[in-house]
Amino acid sequence: MNEMIIATKNPGKAKEFKTFFARYRINAVSLPELPREMDDIEETGTTFAENAALKAEQIAELLGKPVLADDSGLVIDALSGRPGIFSARYAGEPKDDMKNIHKVLRELQGVGAPERTARFVCVLAVAIPGEPTVFKKGYCEGKIAAEQAGSNGFGYDPIFIPDRYTKTMAELSHEEKNRISHRRHAIDQLEDWVRQYAVSN
Ligand SMILES: O=c1[nH]c(=O)c2ncn([C@@H]3O[C@H](COP(=O)(O)OP(=O)(O)OP(=O)(O)O)[C@@H](O)[C@H]3O)c2[nH]1
Numbered sequence: 001m002n003e004m005i006i007a008t009k010n011p012g013k014a015k016e017f018k019t020f021f022a023r024y025r026i027n028a029v030s031l032p033e034l035p036r037e038m039d040d041i042e043e044t045g046t047t048f049a050e051n052a053a054l055k056a057e058q059i060a061e062l063l064g065k066p067v068l069a070d071d072s073g074l075v076i077d078a079l080s081g082r083p084g085i086f087s088a089r090y091a092g093e094p095k096d097d098m099k100n101i102h103k104v105l106r107e108l109q110g111v112g113a114p115e116r117t118a119r120f121v122c123v124l125a126v127a128i129p130g131e132p133t134v135f136k137k138g139y140c141e142g143k144i145a146a147e148q149a150g151s152n153g154f155g156y157d158p159i160f161i162p163d164r165y166t167k168t169m170a171e172l173s174h175e176e177k178n179r180i181s182h183r184r185h186a187i188d189q190l191e192d193w194v195r196q197y198a199v200s201n
């Protein structure tokens with residue numbers, strides 16, 4: 001079976017990519033699954049795209065193979081776009097999804113439902129040694145719930161209600177999230193490239 005290296009250490013992302021790539025009979029392999037340990041890549045960029053490129057290009061260079069990276073996060077309008085690129089570590093180190101959720105809910109205290117608009121953003125970068133990096137972006141629009149609900153997914157899923165739904169992303173099944181998510185929308189735009197990769201490798 002063909003392989004695609006995904007430059008992530010996030011098990012929630014890795015699980016979603018495995019599902020997406022299985023459609024093309026490609027095995028998505030995340031960094032902790034590689035035989036050699038990869039150092040953390042410092043996400044020093046100021047945009048999702050810069051951080052996705054840093055992750056994809058550094059690992060592609062190291063391995064000499066095509067690598068896909070995802071930089072993503074939650075953009076909340078009432079918080080001037082925070083946590084944005086700082087989503088993973090919004091409440092500080094070490095990264096803690098529950099602390100991040102509590103911080104967001106605290107900051108949104110007193111903000112009414114119509115003002116709780118937000119979106120998940122995902123930028124994918126594909127780095128191929130010797131070629132320019134390719135970028136694709138996906139969004140999922142929604143609102144921040146008053147309290148958390150559900151245990152599926154990861155990150156801020158328990159407080160994110162996608163538009164046209166009454167449940168949080170963490171109350172949706174894995175399949176349903178993967179039909180509507182920002183990551184799915186970004187990967188759909190890479191579809192031609194993935195198909196090509198599947199036949200030529
Ligand atoms: O509820 C969520 N559902 C999602 O579908 C989702 N996608 C991203 N996020 C949040 O944004 C951070 C990414 O930051 P990020 O791109 O730097 O990834 P990361 O540091 O977790 O792993 P890596 O890929 O860098 O190794 C994550 O940790 C989460 O807090 C999500 N939250």
Ligand SMILES: [Mg+2]
Nearest residue numbers: 010043071088
């Ligand atoms: Mg990260």
